[in-house]
Amino acid sequence: LYFYSEYKDCPPGPWGLPIIGYLHKIDRTTPNLDLMQLAQKYGPMYSIKLGLVNIVVISEAKLVRKVLSQDESLARPPLYTFKIMFGTRGITGTAVDLWRNQRKFVEKFLRTAGATKTATNRKTIEEYIRKSSEEFVQYVHSRGNRTIVNPSEAVMYYVTTIAAVIFLGASFKRDDQIQKDLTENLDKIVQLSTVSGPLNYLPFLDFVSKYKKMGNLYEQMIKDIKDTLEKFINEKMETSPATNLIGAFLSEMSKNDCPEIYNPAQLKQLVFDLFAASTETTLNSILWLMLYLAKYQEVQNKVRQELFDVLQGKTPQLDDLSNLPYTKATLAETARIRTVVPLGFPHYATDDIVVENVKIRKGTIIMPLLWAIHMDPEVWKEPEEFRPERFLNDQGKFLWHESFIPFQTGKRMCVGKDLGDMMVFLFFATVLQRVKIECGDSGKIDFSYVCGLPLLSKPQELVFVKI
Ligand code: HEM
Secondary structure, three states: OHHHHHHOOOOOOOOOEOOOEOHHHOOOOOHHHHHHHHHHHHOOEEEEEEOOEEEEEEOOHHHHHHHHOOHHHOEOOOOHHHHHHHOOOOOOOOOHHHHHHHHHHHHHHHHHHOOOOOOOOHHHHHHHHHHHHHHHHHHHHOOOOEEEEOOHHHHHHHHHHHHHHHHHOOOOOOOOHHHHHHHHHHHHHHHHOOOOOHHHHOHHHHHOHHHHHHHHHHHHHHHHHHHHHHHHHHHHOOOOOOOOHHHHHHHHHHHOOOOOOOOHHHHHHHHHHHHHHHHHHHHHHHHHHHHHHHHOHHHHHHHHHHHHHHHOOOOOOHHHHHHOHHHHHHHHHHHHHOOOOOOOOOEEOOOOEEEOOEEEOOOOEEEEOHHHHHOOOOOOOOOOOOOHHHHEOOOOOEOOOOOOOOOOOOOOOOOOHHHHHHHHHHHHHHHHOOEEEEEOOOOOOOOOEEEOOOEEEOOOOEEEEEO
8 A cells, every 4th residue: 555655656567577677678779769668668768677776767848848857857877877977076967066167168269269159259160070071071081982981980080179179178180099099998988887777776796707808898988088188187277278178178277266177087087078078979879861862862962952942051050050951950860860869868856857747856867768759650651761851841841849858958958969960961951962962872770879879870882073
């Protein structure tokens, strides 16, 4: 009776086994599909116990908005991988008090650096992004009129050089060992970090040899990345201008107003958070776009034609996007059909939250299941079909869709949305005017994926033809 009265207002969900809960039923490579299937059975807000952890999975955009607009849902969960990756500092994983301060600092920094839509000096960053995109074009052109290559290394170079300029105030050269080490470790980490990993839910597995090894490897890789990034911080201690994140933070530190926040340990974690969040997301967004455009030649041709007609040889700027509805729709459709953060980024209820008469109990993890939101057949007709037109109205204008939330919603939604949009759009607008992307020699594209923290495509070659 006690159990019934305690849980009667909570969302329904499947029963699990003692200790492991429902973990054994969730496939580690495609948890997005299993969790979506449960939503079809238990509704848009359901409870599930994975190991020792209570989770509420939300698969309707309207409900995600309602839940994430509450202050009681602002925190991050105490998951194993989060503790190792974020600890108690930085911005992405921090507790709410520190987060409020650092979120303001990062938002101000991104504005000052020109990395937001409304920033007055956005041109400087745009110019830099375009130059880096040009480098990608040069890279494929220099290999001949028809280059067959797996683009992921070159795209990773593109995204890390931009992140390095904005956050580290450093410029990477191609074949730079530091850049290579950083990206190799980042790649491995995202594969290991899947939120569905058993160590998150059964922390006592850390005592089992196989998991202990995996945990140690994971910790070591994260430490290596943070140590590498710290080298940039140490180099800049004396001279860095406030136009990059390290410089802006050091300038706050020098005021010595708030040493409990503005200290070297916080800076090290903040740099890690921004570097990691900006590179893996944009890398995978661009790789998925390349795969879809290689397969759907008619879409690629329409995008290119629109770019030629509207830009007429002019270099693209973010503002142009509003005059490029088909291009914008193609970017959106790719972000929908291959949601880059498929399980969403989890929040944590610091108190009971009641939404539409349903209670999310204090101490529950909140999982906005973006994959299910973007693939819901009730919302998106034939969601498995790649169809940019679903983001266009009858007049061919871009149609904003309330169920499209790749950056999540609320006060803690992605702080780098504008920068992400700039990096993906400017890259594509530059590259597509100079290069045609086609399927590799097999003539096929593999659209399967591994559902890590980002949604990873399978490594494959594409053909880049000089225009
Ligand atoms: C296409 C690219 C991107 C996608 C799809 C994406 C998606 C997301 C999502 C879903 C979240 C979770 C929001 C939440 O917890 O409610 C997030 C958070 C975050 N993103 Fe992004 N992101 C992208 C690019 C970037 C870039 C370029 C940056 C660099 C500034 C960035 C920095 C962050 C940070 C720091 C957070 C944590 C925010 C916080 O806890 O306050 N992201 N992102």
